[in-house]
Amino acid sequence: SAVISQKPSRDICQRGTSLTIQCQVDSQVTMMFWYRQQPGQSLTLIATANQGSEATYESGFVIDKFPISRPNLTFSTLTVSNMSPEDSSIYLCSVGNRGRATNEKLFFGSGTQLSVL
Amino acid sequence: AQTVTQSQPEMSVQEAETVTLSCTYDTSESDYYLFWYKQPPSRQMILVIRQEAYKQQNATENRFSVNFQKAAKSFSLKISDSQLGDAAMYFCAYRSNFGNEKLTFGTGTRLTIIP
Numbered sequence: 260s261a262v263i264s265q266k267p268s269r270d271i272c273q274r275g276t277s278l279t280i281q282c283q284v285d286s287q288v289t290m291m292f293w294y295r296q297q298p299g300q301s302l303t304l305i306a307t308a309n310q311g312s313e314a315t316y317e318s319g320f321v322i323d324k325f326p327i328s329r330p331n332l333t334f335s336t337l338t339v340s341n342m343s344p345e346d347s348s349i350y351l352c353s354v355g356n357r358g359r360a361t362n363e364k365l366f367f368g369s370g371t372q373l374s375v376l
Numbered sequence: 377a378q379t380v381t382q383s384q385p386e387m388s389v390q391e392a393e394t395v396t397l398s399c400t401y402d403t404s405e406s407d408y409y410l411f412w413y414k415q416p417p418s419r420q421m422i423l424v425i426r427q428e429a430y431k432q433q434n435a436t437e438n439r440f441s442v443n444f445q446k447a448a449k450s451f452s453l454k455i456s457d458s459q460l461g462d463a464a465m466y467f468c469a470y471r472s473n474f475g476n477e478k479l480t481f482g483t484g485t486r487l488t489i490i491p
Contacts, residue, residue, distance in 0.1 A: 292478055301467060301481045302421075349419055355477070365411075365471070365479055367421035 261286055265352050265368030272342055272375050279338045280371045282352030287332035289356045293325070296349040296370070305350075308335040342375045349373070378403045378470050382482035389458045390490050396443075397453045397485045399468030406430075407473040410444070410451045415484075416464040424466070427451065455487075463489045 262285040272278050282291065291308040305325055307315040314327035329335040339346050352368040379402045389395035401410070412424040427435045427444050435442050439459075443452045455462055468482040 290477060301483045302479075303481075304478050307478065351419075351421065353421075353479070365477075366423075370419040370421075372419065 261288060261354050261366045263352060263354060263366055263368040265371060267371055268369060269372035270374070272373065274343055274375060276342055277338055277340045278342065278373060279336050280350055280352075282335045282337070282354075282368055284333045284354050288354040289332070290354060290365075291329060291335045292353040292365075293327060293335075293337045294351045294353060296351060298347070302351065305337070308337075339373065342373075344375045347373055347375045378405075378408075378472065378480050380468050380470050380480055380482035382468055382485050384485045385483070386486045386488070388488040388490055389455075391458055391460060393458055394454060394456045395458055395487065397455075397466050397468075397487070399451045399453070399482055401449050401451065401468070401470050401482075403449070403470065403472075405472055405474065409471045409473065410442075411469040411471065411479070412440070412442070412451075412453045413467045413469060413481075414462075414464045415467065421467075425453065458489050460489050460491065463487060 264283040266281045293305040294302040295305050296302045304317050305320045308327050308329040310329045324340055326338045349370045349372050351370045353365050355365040381400045408429045410427045414422045414424050425435050425437045425440050427442055434444050439456045441454045465484045465486050467484045469479045471479050
């Protein structure tokens with residue numbers, strides 16, 4: 260199993276500022292995803308972080324608001340830009356590997372609890 | 377697009393008893409995976425059990441088992457001998473085996489264990 264370090268674990272931010280969340284994995288992984296979990300709700304995929312190329316965003320999410328980097332196979336960042344109170348959520352990093360023998364397990368970081376005032 | 381439905385927002389069970397959480401999904405694909413994840417107050421998403429669609433045998437992990445009905449597109453989770461530590465949000469999730477292997481989650485069921 261992969262060990263995932265997600266930082267920060269929580270933050271309180273002012274409206275209009277930006278926050279960058281880091282996801283570090285202890286081994287190389289093929290797939291990295293970023294999810295958002297709004298208060299009392301389920302997880303919604305923001306984007307797939309692609310190594311060496313632009314992230315693939317889901318409907319309703321755009322690069323200007325949620326820029327993502329993935330410089331290598333063990334690290335990714337998600338930035339929440341120009342924040343508003345509606346961005347208050349838990350943001351989770353998820354990783355996994357392709358291949359039928361192993362890819363059925365997607366591991367999650369411990370999440371970042373973001374509150375925007 | 378695939379959808380996952382959990383029709384029970386909340387469930388409760390007496391400690392040591394058995395409880396079943398329901399999940400249905402919609403897909404036109406034949407090759408996919410289904411999962412149950414547990415999310416305690418710590419926020420950590422913990423994989424409880426997984427089922428491969430091409431396997432007819434229901435998956436079992438200790439006190440956790442599933443009832444997978446592929447034709448009915450149903451995937452329920454049975455928790456036997458419920459323990460206080462089982463209290464959490466439970467999410468059912470679908471993952472295609474084609475293309476982007478992202479997870480699609482249901483809305484979750486909050487499980488309370490009554491001592």
